[in-house]
Amino acid sequence: MADLNLIIAGVGGQGSILASHIVATAAIRDGLRARVGETFGAAMRGGAVASHVRIGKEIHAPLVPKDGAEIVLALEPLEGLRNIANFLGKGGLLLTNTRPWLPVDVNIGRAEYPSMESIKDAIDKLGGKIVEIDATSLAQQAGNVRTMNIVMLGALAATGKLPISVETLKQVIKENVPPKTIDVNLRAFELGLSSMKK
Amino acid sequence: MAKIADLIVEDAPGKRVLLMGNEAIARGAIEAGVGVAASYPGTPASEILETLALAAPKLGFHAEWSTNEKVAFEVAAGAAITGARAITSMKNAGLNWVMDMLMTLVYGGVRGGFVIAVADDPDAHYSSNEQDTRFAAFYGEIPCLEPSNSQEAKDMTCYAFELSEQLELPVFVRSVTRISHASGDVELGKIQKLDRKPVFDKHWKLPWRWNVYGPPGAVEKHRWLHDQMPKIKKLVETLPWNKLELGKTPSCGIIASGIGASYARDAIKMLGLEGKVAFLKLGTPAPIPERLIGRLLKAVKSVLVVEEGEPVVELQVKALAKDVNPEVKILGRLTGTMPAVGEINTDIAAQAIAKLTKRKLPQDVQREQAQAEIKKLVAPRSSTLCAGCPHLGSYWALKQALRKVGGKVPLVNGDIGCYEQGGYGIAGKEYKPSFSTESVRYPIEAPYETLDTNYIMGGGVGLMQGQFHAGYKDGVMVGVAGDSTFFHACIPAVINAVYNKARGLFLVMDNTWTAMTGHQPNPVTGITATGEATKVLSIEEVAKACGVEFIKVVDPYDLKATTAAIEEALKSDKFAIVVARHVCTLQAQRQKKFVGKRMVFDRDKCTGCKICVSFGCPGVVFKEGKAGLDPILCNGCGMCAQVCPTGAIRAEG
Numbered sequence A: 001m002a003d004l005n006l007i008i009a010g011v012g013g014q015g016s017i018l019a020s021h022i023v024a025t026a027a028i029r030d031g032l033r034a035r036v037g038e039t040f041g042a043a044m045r046g047g048a049v050a051s052h053v054r055i056g057k058e059i060h061a062p063l064v065p066k067d068g069a070e071i072v073l074a075l076e077p078l079e080g081l082r083n084i085a086n087f088l089g090k091g092g093l094l095l096t097n098t099r100p101w102l103p104v105d106v107n108i109g110r111a112e113y114p115s116m117e118s119i120k121d122a123i124d125k126l127g128g129k130i131v132e133i134d135a136t137s138l139a140q141q142a143g144n145v146r147t148m149n150i151v152m153l154g155a156l157a158a159t160g161k162l163p164i165s166v167e168t169l170k171q172v173i174k175e176n177v178p179p180k181t182i183d184v185n186l187r188a189f190e191l192g193l194s195s196m197k198k
Numbered sequence B: 001m002a003k004i005a006d007l008i009v010e011d012a013p014g015k016r017v018l019l020m021g022n023e024a025i026a027r028g029a030i031e032a033g034v035g036v037a038a039s040y041p042g043t044p045a046s047e048i049l050e051t052l053a054l055a056a057p058k059l060g061f062h063a064e065w066s067t068n069e070k071v072a073f074e075v076a077a078g079a080a081i082t083g084a085r086a087i088t089s090m091k092n093a094g095l096n097w098v099m100d101m102l103m104t105l106v107y108g109g110v111r112g113g114f115v116i117a118v119a120d121d122p123d124a125h126y127s128s129n130e131q132d133t134r135f136a137a138f139y140g141e142i143p144c145l146e147p148s149n150s151q152e153a154k155d156m157t158c159y160a161f162e163l164s165e166q167l168e169l170p171v172f173v174r175s176v177t178r179i180s181h182a183s184g185d186v187e188l189g190k191i192q193k194l195d196r197k198p199v200f201d202k203h204w205k206l207p208w209r210w211n212v213y214g215p216p217g218a219v220e221k222h223r224w225l226h227d228q229m230p231k232i233k234k235l236v237e238t239l240p241w242n243k244l245e246l247g248k249t250p251s252c253g254i255i256a257s258g259i260g261a262s263y264a265r266d267a268i269k270m271l272g273l274e275g276k277v278a279f280l281k282l283g284t285p286a287p288i289p290e291r292l293i294g295r296l297l298k299a300v301k302s303v304l305v306v307e308e309g310e311p312v313v314e315l316q317v318k319a320l321a322k323d324v325n326p327e328v329k330i331l332g333r334l335t336g337t338m339p340a341v342g343e344i345n346t347d348i349a350a351q352a353i354a355k356l357t358k359r360k361l362p363q364d365v366q367r368e369q370a371q372a373e374i375k376k377l378v379a380p381r382s383s384t385l386c387a388g389c390p391h392l393g394s395y396w397a398l399k400q401a402l403r404k405v406g407g408k409v410p411l412v413n414g415d416i417g418c419y420e421q422g423g424y425g426i427a428g429k430e431y432k433p434s435f436s437t438e439s440v441r442y443p444i445e446a447p448y449e450t451l452d453t454n455y456i457m458g459g460g461v462g463l464m465q466g467q468f469h470a471g472y473k474d475g476v477m478v479g480v481a482g483d484s485t486f487f488h489a490c491i492p493a494v495i496n497a498v499y500n501k502a503r504g505l506f507l508v509m510d511n512t513w514t515a516m517t518g519h520q521p522n523p524v525t526g527i528t529a530t531g532e533a534t535k536v537l538s539i540e541e542v543a544k545a546c547g548v549e550f551i552k553v554v555d556p557y558d559l560k561a562t563t564a565a566i567e568e569a570l571k572s573d574k575f576a577i578v579v580a581r582h583v584c585t586l587q588a589q590r591q592k593k594f595v596g597k598r599m600v601f602d603r604d605k606c607t608g609c610k611i612c613v614s615f616g617c618p619g620v621v622f623k624e625g626k627a628g629l630d631p632i633l634c635n636g637c638g639m640c641a642q643v644c645p646t647g648a649i650r651a652e653g
């Protein structure tokens, strides 16, 4: 399988870093090399964050080149849009949560939040595909909103584009979430996985 | 996650794991049998000591968060003088605090290996500048190793201790954001157990080794230092991180140092140039392997230097070319082939390599236009303080007090910490330069527009004094700082204010953690780096001991009381300190100590005045002409209810 470039985008506090580390750790466990380039701000919540995940045999830099991502996994729609503009390659996939997290700039009326329609339109122009998931609701259904990132990982696994087995992913999730939350996280993963099969 | 805590001490040579660059540096020190590790937090370097602190109790070495980088450096240097292996780590700016000691320590060097790990931050993602640590290696006449990925970060750090002991000098490991905050697969090595007994000999190999003033004095010690680096000239030619792939008679070559090598490798592959250009991967920008580079310079007509930061390698290559092949063309930052400022990446390297090899990169004009259109739709996301952050309360109170008693143009000097966001501005807003000859007051639409000056840790309270002594009369003068910053850099400035009779308000926002860099403990937290209980210092007691006469302690969640205290301080004719103390909301939530109220929002009562929005909390949203609370972000701190003039927001019960 060829190298895979994936970007996990979101807002600080949504868990994009954990999600990217789970994917990379699972890749290493399945015998591949991995790189994760993180742009995480300070400890504060609310900034735009993106993790670049690269998996394969011949990879060096931790950042995905321009137009180089096969998949953008967006934990928040605006952050999806921000990252596809630069990084989504031709035929790439935007897998996005549908729940917006409004930036202050929008709240104080200094900027406008893009509609879902305009995001779909952008994907069309880039020759990509889009899949929307109400991952926040699914996470609530799993028992904890904070598992939204794991719901999205489930959805990502369902695309079949990851060169990693679902079993390895689940195992790494178990090892990387707080022990008391293993069950909700695995539920969240399954909900994400099955949401794509509908 | 207890995972990294276990993994980092696992003695499993050959095991492949995912490590962040900073974790890899820590692991390198652990494999080298480090005895003392000291640091002060700073992004993107903090995880080095955080990781070492997880391992320290298990392996029995010392790890600490010191009060600032200089102290940390001295703690580590002191250990190395007694023969222990020691590491200090810091962000780029931390090195500035360290320079005084560094420039003098090198005159006698060290006995145990001493590694100085510095994480630079090209593009200033988390910093106030883009300074390049590698220059300091020349200034201090010590070696500098520069990894290109996590594996090298570990291996080089481990080796740096050995090199340090061989030269009896400290050694730099220079990281950058894309190493420190990137992760990669790493094969673990063996953990050495050094049972070294600390020893001291004041004339070890050189008389008065550890005392620059002792005979034969500083000049002779400088001579000793000067003679050290030539000793490893040959050695660097054979280090595994310096490698020349000459290929078959290529006309172009690339010299790529540190992370630059990773970008260049990906770019070469992207351009299909594998094997068609000569490639010299460099891991030691100081000293460079002159023979290896010389071989390349003689073999090709032009060479591109790919490095992150200033043209440190490029300048040296140019100087070398003059001797070995003056005909060869050297491309890089100095020729404009690589950008002069900012961070590089694979695309930038590819463009430069295309120029070097006189090739055209494929272009898709239509796609670029589409991307430009899409970018216009992307709303900015200004970074904000967290929902319920106590700094929001402090800024609100400061704004109210300044409105009442601040004068025409009050001056607020910022400092470094989460509260520095008080000067980030609003991304969606355009700020134009002004050419007024008079003081100008600008409205504060959100707390993010509060800070008028901001540079470095401890800078604000000093600047304020200069403004006062210059005779600034158009408004009051304020300095703000956090608890960690207070101990790091503000105490001498506080004493100075008292001693030299400056006036003004120093607002200390004490959230009991060094929050911005990821919640490290500091002298007001009550625990050490390894989680041991320790004494809790009090900022007001320290201020009192420094001679400050006006001191008030308030809870910034109580907006009225905080406003009143600030007002009173501003009206006082003394240098005044207000300590706004409330534990960081994020940390309180994590430790399950946060008790939020259930907030209710009454849409009918909301007049859409946006006062709550201007409070700046990300938990307050505004849609269709009315405010609201984001149920996921709001944690019920209750501050917005205090600012709402119509009672539309209130706490239940």
Ligand SMILES: Cc1ncc(C[n+]2csc(CCOP(=O)(O)OP(=O)(O)O)c2C)c(N)n1
Pocket: B040, B041, B042, B043, B069, B091, B093, B094, B097, B416, B417, B418, B419, B457, B481, B482, B483, B484, B485, B486, B511, B513, B514, B515, B516, B517
């Ligand atoms: C010389 C230097 N060292 C370290 C840093 C990194 N740094 C940025 S913010 C900060 C934390 C300051 O903590 P505190 O003053 O308590 O404010 P808080 O973030 O908790 O609000 C640090 C250490 C820096 N910018 N400069």
